[in-house]
Amino acid sequence: MTAEKVDITIIGGGPTGLYGLFYAGMRGVSARVIDVLPELGGQLTALYPEKDVYDVAGFPRVLAKDLARDLVTQAMQFEADVCLEERVIELNPGDDGFDLRTDEGVRPTGTVVIAGGKGAFKSRTLAVPGWDELWRKGIATHVKDPESLRGRRVLIVGGGDSAFDWSWALRDIAGELTHIHRSDRFRAHERTVEQVMGATERGQIELLTFQAVQEIHGDERVEAVTIAHTKTKETRRLEVDEVLALIGFVPNIGPIAEWGLDLEGNAIRVDTRMRTNIPGVYAAGDIATYEGKLELISTGFGEAAIAVNNAVHYLDPSAKVDPGHSTSSKAFK
Numbered sequence: 001m002t003a004e005k006v007d008i009t010i011i012g013g014g015p016t017g018l019y020g021l022f023y024a025g026m027r028g029v030s031a032r033v034i035d036v037l038p039e040l041g042g043q044l045t046a047l048y049p050e051k052d053v054y055d056v057a058g059f060p061r062v063l064a065k066d067l068a069r070d071l072v073t074q075a076m077q078f079e080a081d082v083c084l085e086e087r088v089i090e091l092n093p094g095d096d097g098f099d100l101r102t103d104e105g106v107r108p109t110g111t112v113v114i115a116g117g118k119g120a121f122k123s124r125t126l127a128v129p130g131w132d133e134l135w136r137k138g139i140a141t142h143v144k145d146p147e148s149l150r151g152r153r154v155l156i157v158g159g160g161d162s163a164f165d166w167s168w169a170l171r172d173i174a175g176e177l178t179h180i181h182r183s184d185r186f187r188a189h190e191r192t193v194e195q196v197m198g199a200t201e202r203g204q205i206e207l208l209t210f211q212a213v214q215e216i217h218g219d220e221r222v223e224a225v226t227i228a229h230t231k232t233k234e235t236r237r238l239e240v241d242e243v244l245a246l247i248g249f250v251p252n253i254g255p256i257a258e259w260g261l262d263l264e265g266n267a268i269r270v271d272t273r274m275r276t277n278i279p280g281v282y283a284a285g286d287i288a289t290y291e292g293k294l295e296l297i298s299t300g301f302g303e304a305a306i307a308v309n310n311a312v313h314y315l316d317p318s319a320k321v322d323p324g325h326s327t328s329s330k331a332f333k
């Protein structure tokens with residue numbers, strides 16, 4: 001499938017990419033954002049949604065997931081093409097720009113802003129017998145539609161925010177809900193842990209600590225799992241229909257490293273205009289590096305503004321790099 005060509009494609013829907021998307025809209029160019037995750041927000045939503053952030057200008061304190069939500073609202077004031085669960089694999093020269101090949105097809109674009117953070121996030125998996133054979137046949141690493149789990153016997157694996165958020169959210173939806181974690185130390189927000197503990201006391205959830213999945217059983221679909229105590233090694237068989245392994249993500253710069261960009265470790269070298277060594281390709285946020293670089297949300301915002309405004313000028317040299325002040329921008333009239 002070849003999609004419609006846009007002026008700017010932003011690879012990565014984290015805070016940097018979202019702020020870049022807003023700037024593209026404010027400058028009146030067509031834009032697309034592509035992220036491999038099912039949700040926008042990058043590290044904010046994938047790694048620490050329930051953590052407070054204290055160093056974003058204008059917010060004395062903000063929950064990471066709330067910051068992501070407001071960045072999405074700000075960016076979506078303008079029309080943009082949002083492609084989720086799609087990984088950009090290749091950057092190829094195209095007709096007056098580039099053809100980005102993703103696992104869904106070809107996405108033509110005039111310019112590219114790479115805001116890929118630490119790389120494309122990949123869900124962690126369990127290295128246990130049955131995982132590969134029954135993947136997507138009752139095994140998942142994120143919840144797309146909670147209603148599809150109504151009345152089902154669900155096993156949640158994990159001790160972080162995602163596992164606890166879903167444990168709480170599914171307590172009245174799942175037919176039976178078991179939640180296991182390999183220790184008794186949880187990384188999730190205290191309040192959600194308390195809520196899940198409360199639901200456990202009321203018999204809505206069975207929360208088991210020091211337990212790990214040893215094997216997943218089933219012919220066509222998941223039918224049961226064997227779990228083992230991480231200390232005593234004692235095993236137990238649980239009859240379940242669905243296994244939700246919510247055990248986090250691993251970032252991987254992956255294909256971006258093969259695009260002929262000037263790299264320093266896993267980061268892309270840029271100049272003061274956020275230009276890479278490939279004309280028309282910019283980088284911003286955690287993935288961009290230069291002398292004195294700080295990997296922070298606030299620096300990503302500034303770099304996104306510089307990258308997108310320079311991309312606008314690259315597309316049309318008569319357009320100024322300087323966007324002017326938003327208070328007098330035509331975009332908001």
Ligand SMILES: Cc1cc2nc3c(=O)[nH]c(=O)nc-3n(C[C@H](O)[C@H](O)[C@H](O)COP(=O)(O)OP(=O)(O)OC[C@H]3O[C@@H](n4cnc5c(N)ncnc54)[C@H](O)[C@@H]3O)c2cc1C
Pocket residue numbers: 011012013014015016017034035036037041042043044047048051052053054055086087088089115116117118119120121255256284285286287295296297298300
């Ligand atoms: C626990 C923790 C706490 C933190 N606390 C703070 C804090 O208090 N203050 C602060 O300023 N910073 C904090 N940070 C750092 C901050 O989260 C990062 O600096 C910020 O997220 C970088 O934003 P980004 O948009 O550049 O990258 P990311 O947020 O990493 O987003 C990049 C996105 O690009 C996508 N992507 C990458 N490659 C591809 C590809 N090939 N195809 C499709 N999609 C792709 C990824 O899936 C990801 O969603 C914290 C980080 C962590 C882990």
